[in-house]
Amino acid sequence: MILSIESSCDDSSIAITRIRDAKLLFHKKISQEIDHSQYGGVVPELAARLHAIALPNILEETKKYFKDLKAVAVTNEPGLSVTLVEGVCMAKALSLSLDIPLLPINHLKGHIYSLFIDKPEVQFPLGVLLVSGGHTQVLHVKSYDEIEVLATTLDDSFGESFDKVAKMLGLGYPGGPVVEKSALSGDATKFDFTVPLLRTPKLAFSYSGLKNQVRLAIEENPEAKNDICASFQNVATKHLIHKLKKILQTNSFKNFAIVGGASANKYLRSEIEKLCQTDKMQLLVADMQFCSDNAAMIGRCAIDAYRLKRFAKLDEIDVNPRTNF
Ligand code: KG4
């Protein structure tokens, strides 16, 4: 079995995954959303202190598996350095005391593997739209090691733009679920926001201009929260679909997936579903509970890392807050 730890942002999570068949035997996550809500975003030092309390509490519940552990896996990149350190320190301590090897895991790769939790086989090659709080990327995933970035954001990420809109409207944190909920009661045609990068052939994303358009709309119509959320969500998604269509003109995929915290957005899912039907691609999505950050996806990714013997020595593994593919 592999014990996996995730602490890259504001979720403390530990999982136990069986190597033989990728069965998820234990998974627990303690989210800090309420603690950060009043600040409209994650406060890194507060998050680190809360991980230091939550992770040892969850670890207590996994002690019965210790004798069967073959490795300890931990997210070491990318993320908030002060929170990554909490998980990495715990992983190093476990590696030393239980005398088992360490597997450093890339968090973004973990999101891709959220598709295969509890499944013995992975389905590569795969086109992937990764939409989280820190990333908006279209990827061509060929294998564990071969991941080609086809497009990325020039500024804010898709999920982050929902967080910022929610903050401007005083709806709390995280913004994704509250903006999506508010949008359900709004009219998406009320505000005519411009779709970003519509007239440039550039295969990239940008959300900072849309955020500014929303700010101006709120200043002029502070009461129209639902209509603003609906119009914003509509254009934010249109932007993704527009660029994806362009990418699919030169890249063809049999399987296409959406992963990351924002892949829980039902409107986005339905628009991607339509795209997959038109382009005859099979759509893969993770179970709703595994879209946002969790250790189960890190554990599933770690099974492939274990088979590939991607072990690191204690002094070799460090946190890398900004690593990408
Ligand atoms: O993957 P994740 O849990 O953490 C990162 O790795 O960043 O993603 C969190 C992000 C937040 O920005 C959150 O607002 C967004 O995912 N999110 C959503 C939805 N649920 C979460 N964005 C849009 N619609 C949602 N339903």
Ligand code: ZN
């Ligand atoms: Zn994430």
